[in-house]
Amino acid sequence: MDSGIPRGTSFTNRIEDSYNDYMFGSSHISDEDSVLQAQTFSQMSPPQVESTTKKSLRGINFSIKEDILLVSAFLNVNQDVVKSNNQKRQTYWTRIWVYYHKWKTFTSEHTTGSLMNRWSVIQLSTNKFCGFLSQIESKNESCKTEGDKGTKFHYEHCWNLLKHSPKWLVTVNNQEPKKRRFEASSPSNLEFEHLEDDDALQVPIVNIERPPGVEAEKERLKKQKCKKGTTSHIEDVLNVMMEEKRKMNEMKMACIEKGRLADHEQEMVRILLEDKKLETEKMKIELAMKNLKEANVMEKMRLDKLKEDNEMEKIRMKQVKEETEIMMMDSTTKKQRIATHTHIKGLGLEASGRALPLAAGFVGQAEAREASGLVVDMIRQKKMAGRALLLAGPPGTGKTALALGIAQELGSKVPFCPMVGSEVYSSEVKKTEVLMENFRRAIGLRIKENKEVYEGEVTELSPEEAESVTGGYGKSISHVIIGLKTVKGTKQLKLDPTIYDALIKEKVAVGDVIYIEANSGAVKRVGRSDAFATEFDLEAEEYVPLPKGEVHKKKEIVQDVTLHDLDAANARPQGGQDILSLMGQMMKPRKTEITDKLRQEINKVVNRYIDEGVAELVPGVLFIDEVHMLDMECFSYLNRALESSLSPIVIFATNRGFCNVRGTDMNCPHGIPVDLLDRLVIIRTQTYDVADMIKILALRANVEDLVIDDESLAYLGDIGLQASLRHAVQLLSPSSIMAKMNGRDNICKADIEEVKALYMDAKSSARLLQAQQEKYIS
Structure with a gap:
């Protein structure tokens, strides 16, 4: 029950729709839409209508603005289904008074009683107007409009807000017409004599559903809130996805545009280069044609002069031949190439381990050489296996020379495998496979076997033929008669015809020193007997002395192989002699990786040989220069490989300071990750001073058979100090050629200055590039 509402008609219409009807006109809106919009209207401001007329007091000091605000307050208080039911009278009109004073935009101090009285007047007048309007509409007279009224209705602005109230419409439809009697003599009653009929007083019935109850409205609000939350979350996710997709499309279009511009620029550069190349070729052709014409004339003159020179040479050679019969011959000693x-x-x-100032080709670097000597001793005692060493220093301070010096100290029996960090690259195998191959190249295996052999110098080699077992005219080798001679005596052997194939394969001839294994029949040619050393003046044979002892003896055979040799031999075994095997060997197949399973099997065999005492493991040296060129995957693999049971001594060398590890953004010392750097023993090399550089230059001049005076060495030392030691060493050979061109056997300072003017060092080139940067393509 609605307490505090007059017993006449009640209004529960939305303020928003009523205001729109008043300002712009609107059709009837359903109750369901009214309830949905009423929930949001509580947050809206009341309508602000500017009056087009002056303020009228009309007896009780209420203006049109105040009437509209009062009706808005009434409708807003009654619009909430949950809160508008069962309200007390005092609370009800207090809420209307609070709303009225909250949204007013004018000066007004009306009390609650004043608002109640004003509302009763508005309600009564509006109800009367609605009754008269219904009677007129029931007549349905033509050419009649709302403007054809005799007396002005002062509350039309309130009626426009209240006329579509669903609760008021229901009340009007349920009212019964009052029966009144009119006198026939009254003129005013004659005009409305038919208004007493029920049909004339009936208002068109509007099917309006009853507003929902409190519980139903609460349940609907709860469901709507849940649905709104879920829909809002899905919309947020979709908006985020659409925004990301838009950004990705923008980035993609930007990349495509950037690539297109770059391709366009490259194409323009290529066209310019092609044009320049064509112009250059054209100039070359023109120059060549010009030179060809000149060359024809010069060639004719040269041929005439050559003809004269030939005649003179014949005369001179005839005189020389008559004067002497002695022929001078040059030495046939091989010269080693200088590196x-x-x-x-x-x-x-x-x-004692102390470094000599100048010995074995080394100058200076005493501390680094002594540290390397301790490493050599540990390697010989097999206490350095699985460890790593780092040679760090500026460029040109002898890091590679120290590694080679370690290899020379260890001897040729200890495997030494040098490599560069940039070699760890292949399009066919993994980078770690390249490292593992070099690891196993640096691990040697010394196999000792006691075999019965026949050894000596071949004195007789005659194959015996017999009739072929298949018949016909063909013959086959039945056996081979071979004679061997040693210091103690000779012996003749009758061998199987299969050994004859091995003799032919080894190209054995009379006078060669060979040995034949009794168990396997393998033949090995050792060399040529030194008794035939004077047979020829020039011969590419290796001469060996005549073997001592008996022809038949037990000999200890020592073979030095690496683990990689065993891997390669078992990974690509030599097949039979059929056509497919031969073609497979002739064709160069694609390089394949050696599987870990095969390496594990070979490791098992090697461990068995070591346990039986047949073989001995010789850990070698793996030297990796420019180690900063390796990437993070290689360094991680090296961490694990250094801890394996079969690991060589690894020596790293680098000339970098703080730099990024390749493939990452980590800035580490020497370009090596800290976890690997912690496992290394670091040997630091120092830069050379002028005195050491002069000694090194003198040593290099002696190795290259050059003659140079002290003044020139001092000048070269100054060049090495200003530029680099490598640049100074590289000037030695051009200076010797320049000295010979100037008619001198020794190098002087003038030759070095002339060569220095022709060749620039790296620092001078950098300064020139910086000064003339605008002339170069950057």
């Missing part, structure tokens, strides 16, 4: 570190013969240490 960068040819002069390194060892570390140059005393027996």
